[in-house]
Amino acid sequence: MNTAKTLAAITKYWQQACEDQGLAEQHLAGAGAVFQLELKLKNHYGKKYALCVSNATTGLLAIGLALNLKKEEFITTPYTYGASLAGFLLLENRPIFAEVNSQTLTLEPESVRQKITSNTRAILAVDIYGNPCNQVALRQIADEYGLWYIADAAQSLGAYREGIPASALADALVVSFTVGKSVFAGEGGAILTDNSELYQKLVWLTQHPERQKRDIGLFLTNEFALNARIHPLAAVIALSIFDDSLQQLKLYQYWCFEVINALNKIGLTKSIFWQSEEIIPAFFRLIASWNKEAQATELLNQLSQRNIAVNLEYLLLQPLFTHPAFLAEYEHLFLNHQTVHFCASNYFCLNSLNQLGIKR
Numbered sequence: 592m593n594t595a596k597t598l599a600a601i602t603k604y605w606q607q608a609c610e611d612q613g614l615a616e617q618h619l620a621g622a623g624a625v626f627q628l629e630l631k632l633k634n635h636y637g638k639k640y641a642l643c644v645s646n647a648t649t650g651l652l653a654i655g656l657a658l659n660l661k662k663e664e665f666i667t668t669p670y671t672y673g674a675s676l677a678g679f680l681l682l683e684n685r686p687i688f689a690e691v692n693s694q695t696l697t698l699e700p701e702s703v704r705q706k707i708t709s710n711t712r713a714i715l716a717v718d719i720y721g722n723p724c725n726q727v728a729l730r731q732i733a734d735e736y737g738l739w740y741i742a743d744a745a746q747s748l749g750a751y752r753e754g755i756p757a758s759a760l761a762d763a764l765v766v767s768f769t770v771g772k773s774v775f776a777g778e779g780g781a782i783l784t785d786n787s788e789l790y791q792k793l794v795w796l797t798q799h800p801e802r803q804k805r806d807i808g809l810f811l812t813n814e815f816a817l818n819a820r821i822h823p824l825a826a827v828i829a830l831s832i833f834d835d836s837l838q839q840l841k842l843y844q845y846w847c848f849e850v851i852n853a854l855n856k857i858g859l860t861k862s863i864f865w866q867s868e869e870i871i872p873a874f875f876r877l878i879a880s881w882n883k884e885a886q887a888t889e890l891l892n893q894l895s896q897r898n899i900a901v902n903l904e905y906l907l908l909q910p911l912f913t914h915p916a917f918l919a920e921y922e923h924l925f926l927n928h929q930t931v932h933f934c935a936s937n938y939f940c941l942n943s944l945n946q947l948g949i950k951r
């Protein structure tokens with residue numbers, strides 16, 4: 592990554608902001624790097640509106656607030672990082688956990704359909720490990736039942752499915768610029784949507800009156816908004832590396848597909864059909880599962896014969912409803928009779944050890 596470019600951008604912003612308070616204040620209205628970064632995100636996803644936020648977790652909370660999802664029922668995946676659900680749970684929404692697809696570990700649309708009740712209001716899908724979920728099917732189900740389709744795309748910026756950016760078909764999707772994500776700015780995130788009413792509500796609830804005035808043209812402004820603004824320097828950093836990060840990700844994706852081809856030829860792991868299904872993950876993790884019993888040493892040997900240097904790491908993914916912290920805080924929201932049948936213990940991830948596979 593070209594850190595000199597980023598440092599120059601930071602220095603320039605900080606010098607100008609310290610010399611000219613008027614310019615510094617423009618940040619409150621979402622001008623400057625925030626505006627530019629939102630443009631890039633809108634272009635990438637082909638969405639009408641982008642709103643930078645302090646982080647993805649807060650972005651998901653803001654969506655729950657804006658859609659007035661409070662004490663409502665939503666269908667989601669149990670195999671994700673807890674932050675996917677944090678905002679919705681804080682609003683006392685009740686999660687219904689559906690099954691996940693054995694290849695992508697993302698929500699299985701047919702299972703979602705089966706779990707819908709007359710109380711269901713939303714689907715919260717997660718592109719876990721950067722694997723794009725089946726958004727065409729989820730979109731169709733959401734439309735059929737009149738549900739909100741919300742996507743946690745924190746790990747999947749740069750992923751595609753059937754030529755469409757991962758989760759772009761959701762009513763609202765959230766990306767993250769935190770450590771390990773496709774674009775790393777220290778902290779930060781963004782919400783994308785085509786829904787103008789939702790966008791205005793988000794601005795009203797989470798942004799400074801200066802931005803409310805600019806974006807919604809209000810006479811009446813809301814000083815009582817939650818401050819979910821992105822830090823201006825996070826926006827400067829994300830903007831300075833956005834294109835390079837996605838370019839570098841492309842190289843990494845290329846390398847991951849070479850590894851997948853090798854895995855499929857070696858045959859110790861279940862075949863991965865992503866290429867034929869037009870699934871291009873962001874490879875937050877490159878995951879695979881054993882065909883029969885685990886044969887780690889043999890697999891590593893065969894990969895190294897093909898000049899692929901990796902280490903293997905088991906996925907320590909436990910369904911959210913088994914986490915002690917989930918039970919301590921939210922057991923009352925959770926219907927205990929729910930079960931999921933999927934077992935993650937057969938899965939592992941492959942981490943690159945060589946130069947070609949350097950992630951970012």
Ligand SMILES: *Cc1c(COP(=O)(O)O)cnc(C)c1O
Pocket residue numbers: 645646647648649671672674675717719743745746766767768769779780
């Ligand atoms: C990183 C991550 C989050 C949280 O993102 P922040 O920007 O750190 O709040 C949420 N969901 C998933 C799947 C993540 O990987």
